[in-house]
Amino acid sequence: MTTPEPAPRATPGAASGATPRPEPLPVVLAGARGHGRWHLANIRRLQEDGLVRLAGICELTPLTEDEYEGEPPEQSADFGTLLESTGARIAVVCTPIHTHTDLALAAAERGVHLLLEKPPAPSYAEFRRMADGVAAAGIACQIGFQSLGSHAVPAIRALVADGAIGRPTGIGGAGAWVRPEDYFRRAPWAGRRRLNGVDVIDGALTNPLAHAVATALALAGSTRAEDVTGIETELLRAHDIESDDTSCVRVTTAQGRPVTVAATLCAERADDPYVLVHGTSGRITFWYKQDRVLVQRAGHGPEELHFGRTDLLENLVDHLVTGAPLLVAPDATGAFMKVVEAIRRAPDPAPLPAGAWHRVPGENRRVVPGVDGLVAAAADTLSLYSELGAPWALPAGQAAPGSARQSGEPSAQQSAPHPPKEVSTR
Numbered sequence: 001m002t003t004p005e006p007a008p009r010a011t012p013g014a015a016s017g018a019t020p021r022p023e024p025l026p027v028v029l030a031g032a033r034g035h036g037r038w039h040l041a042n043i044r045r046l047q048e049d050g051l052v053r054l055a056g057i058c059e060l061t062p063l064t065e066d067e068y069e070g071e072p073p074e075q076s077a078d079f080g081t082l083l084e085s086t087g088a089r090i091a092v093v094c095t096p097i098h099t100h101t102d103l104a105l106a107a108a109e110r111g112v113h114l115l116l117e118k119p120p121a122p123s124y125a126e127f128r129r130m131a132d133g134v135a136a137a138g139i140a141c142q143i144g145f146q147s148l149g150s151h152a153v154p155a156i157r158a159l160v161a162d163g164a165i166g167r168p169t170g171i172g173g174a175g176a177w178v179r180p181e182d183y184f185r186r187a188p189w190a191g192r193r194r195l196n197g198v199d200v201i202d203g204a205l206t207n208p209l210a211h212a213v214a215t216a217l218a219l220a221g222s223t224r225a226e227d228v229t230g231i232e233t234e235l236l237r238a239h240d241i242e243s244d245d246t247s248c249v250r251v252t253t254a255q256g257r258p259v260t261v262a263a264t265l266c267a268e269r270a271d272d273p274y275v276l277v278h279g280t281s282g283r284i285t286f287w288y289k290q291d292r293v294l295v296q297r298a299g300h301g302p303e304e305l306h307f308g309r310t311d312l313l314e315n316l317v318d319h320l321v322t323g324a325p326l327l328v329a330p331d332a333t334g335a336f337m338k339v340v341e342a343i344r345r346a347p348d349p350a351p352l353p354a355g356a357w358h359r360v361p362g363e364n365r366r367v368v369p370g371v372d373g374l375v376a377a378a379a380d381t382l383s384l385y386s387e388l389g390a391p392w393a394l395p396a397g398q399a400a401p402g403s404a405r406q407s408g409e410p411s412a413q414q415s416a417p418h419p420p421k422e423v424s425t426r
Helices: 036-048 079-086 097-109 124-137 152-161 181-185 210-219 312-322 330-345 371-381
Strands: 025-030 052-058 074-076 090-093 113-116 141-143 168-176 228-237 246-253 258-264 274-279 282-287 292-297 303-306 358-360 365-367
Touching (some): 025 312, 052 079, 074 079, 079 097, 152 210, 152 274, 168 210, 210 274
Parallel strands (some): 090 113, 113 141
Antiparallel strands (some): 246 258
């Protein structure tokens, strides 16, 4: 049952006929270290604007005054109790992937609305358990794919619909990032596919470069689970980890247009990730971290466009106060979760042969020579690494066992057991 919305409280000016401004909505942040620091800063920004009030922080180890840069609000390691004691209206959940579903449902049981960090769950079964649970509770849930708040996304869709690049033929995505070896030791779940028998699926495509996958699917108009008809994966690793650090995926959509995304955390040089919309008479490149778009089409010179973006927490507040539509509701990430499920059910990532990578002296990181070009070529040609001739890649056309092409939606029995309720830094 949803907690009733409190009526707006009168503010100065109400007596003279001015519209009263609603009180700031109390927010609890679960996971305030690591990436949670970004959410903490964002909540403070919206607090200064009078939209929210940080009412509590949930961490296994409380933040110190030095970490918080002042006296923290109420803190507790017990998420449910903290929601109740603070009267939270919104919970921002930025905790390990395998804790998302249980924490989301704990909020839903208390009528607390959610901003849930991506990826929303480590398996499709856990995703459905979360999405069905929050829907039954009647709460609003926003999934934290910040790139989908970019105003470039609807603008690109409009350009494609208007025929600016002819008939769309496919979507490519490229992410060439640099991560030190310490990145995979930042938390017990980092670089893991499973932890204590529970799915984690912390791979390049499912976590650090998940935005590339979700944004490519969004620009393809294929965001719901039923939009996916097939998935091929090539998962590899240069590091001594369980998950993939160099991988690619090709999604076949119900529209018949492929979506291919290639990613690595072992690039020679770090580059901004992008999504590339291919058409019969042009293409559109979207650097989603920059909200920057390049339109190239026949008969026109290249056109560069810059866009703003709507913050997802701000959009959630707007939804609760005015009824504005949510930008990234759970069902709008169903196709992304089908990709996560295909990666979860694929064979464990293959280690790259010793000669395929090297350490960078003095930088504590591993590099796969030539992978930057392969990532770009995959997005440009919609090909997998093996089809581009990478000697270390899997055989061409090998599909992930249990992918959407080979089997239907996984049952709950195929997923790992429910994870324990745990909160720690992402």
